[in-house]
Amino acid sequence: MTRLPSLQTLQAFEASARLHSFTRAAEELSLTQGAVSQHVRTLEGRLGTQLFHREHLGVVPTEEALHLALQVRQGLGVLERAFRVEPEVVALSSTVQLRLSTLPSVARRWLMPRLPDFRRRHPDIEVLVEGSTGLARLDHRDGVDVALRYGPGNWPGLCCVKLAEEAIFPVASPEYLCGRSLGDEDLDTCTLLRHPTQPWELWLQAAGLFGGEPTVGPLFDDYDAYLEAAVDGQGLALARRALVRQELEDGRLVRVSESETRDVHAYYLAWRPGVAKTASIEALCLWLRAAFTQPGQQNLPTEPSD
Template sequence: MADRHLPPLQTLRAFEAAVRLRSFTRAADELALTQGAVSQHIRRLESALGVSLFTREHQGVAPTARAQALALQARQGLALLERAFGRADSVPRVPAAATPPQRLVLSVLPAFGQRWLAPRVPRFVVTHPSIELELRPSNALARLNGRDGIDLALRYGPGAWPGLKSERLMDEEVFPVASPAYRRGRRLHAPRDLARCILLRHAWQPWEPWFQAAGLDMVEPDDTPQFDDTDALLQAVTDGAGVALARRSLVAHDLAAGRLVRLWDISIADVHAYYLVWRPDSPRLPAIAAVRRWLQDEAADDRTAR
């Protein structure tokens, strides 16, 4: 902000919860506040920043790309404060002359960072106090050239990038999802019922491979809404705009919370996967190795929980 003053802690908590839960009402319930109080915190933050952070819709709110990026940073800051003060009686004091934490910048796609990675960061903060991990959400491909300030990247792709080291983190399972209220809650009994649905599309996720797996004689729709932003697509599905193909890692929490439902047990393995990417000559290889081990452990836990 222009005056360099930080927002009140309660404002940051309200903002982070509203972005994560995509609802002022659920954020209020979690923080034991009223919905009006959460709304007031958000308005004050928007006024201080001079930008809108949420799109108000008839069924709730949708965080903007700026809000998602800010929420990732706010969540990391809150986790650091909780670690420092939440258990002050049991956490050993760090001597004043201790070596400051090494800063490591991780580039990540916004949707994956917000929906899968960010909730896991507090565990890293607790177990690796010597590393200050900063998430840098962006749809742009990090160059990792030593000049862009990025030390490590989480990419979704084929896994071969010239001049860089890469390590496969996690495969993806793709299947259709919808809001429980879509078509006024009328059940879709079989995959062929999709012919009567609005099939939302993503530029990188065609429907035809799933049609083939389901044994459907259907072709890729060309007259339905197409998105190039995954969060916008999933928000549209949550709002009941149609049915979409979704990657399991991005909708696991929405499925568990009942905001989305999975349609049938038919899924396909995506041709792409999540990879960790870094420069082989990076001066921060020990810290990168710690982040890699942590992410591999988180991915293994995620596979076990399926």
């Protein structure tokens, strides 16, 4: 029989992963911070891997730690239910509601079609999606628990887990191209559609074209309208694979160039450390990361903020 870690070690690890803090875990378990830290080091030594990244605001569990914490939490829940004596205590399996904020385009084109899979896997977690172009505060003022954000991933005071990177490339309608095969050097003869959060300069430099950011051409603040303009033959749009996947498959848009580049920003799941719903948020985080690894689903559209 495999010799298991001590119960106190598992409790210290689970609390640290949930609270993102050795100090808060120590307070919850009535231990010293040093004792919690030692329990975690013992577990890391046993597994031969690092479980937390130490940061100035606390600790951030690694992806392996998130997986392990979910399993440990389930095991501790079984023990808790076996020894529970207060019938009025709410069972651990009761439904948890997560209010998630993200961009309307992400919600509509990527997240909502995939949420049924999450519900099948986690029937005890209900995700309520709010589409918004503004940054959610992630506190009691807006009631949002977690945000699917695009950006640098260094928002102060938040736990941020990187979900996916994105590649960008130009697209146009077949009608706009009129059968032409454009080389990268021909783009200066085309109308470049513009979106404030989708600058052309990054892709132009990666393609070896050193012109600056275009200052003329139709400017759109709505990402859907931006892509629809490309479908209507108004010019070239700089697109992301997942956002235009359907349009590329049905032929309404085609790639203008094989050149593509990785964007400097990425998608992150962000939440306040120590919230009561951390376990459910971590389950959502793991599912999102897995969803991004499926063929054709790795990449997402981007707009500012959530």
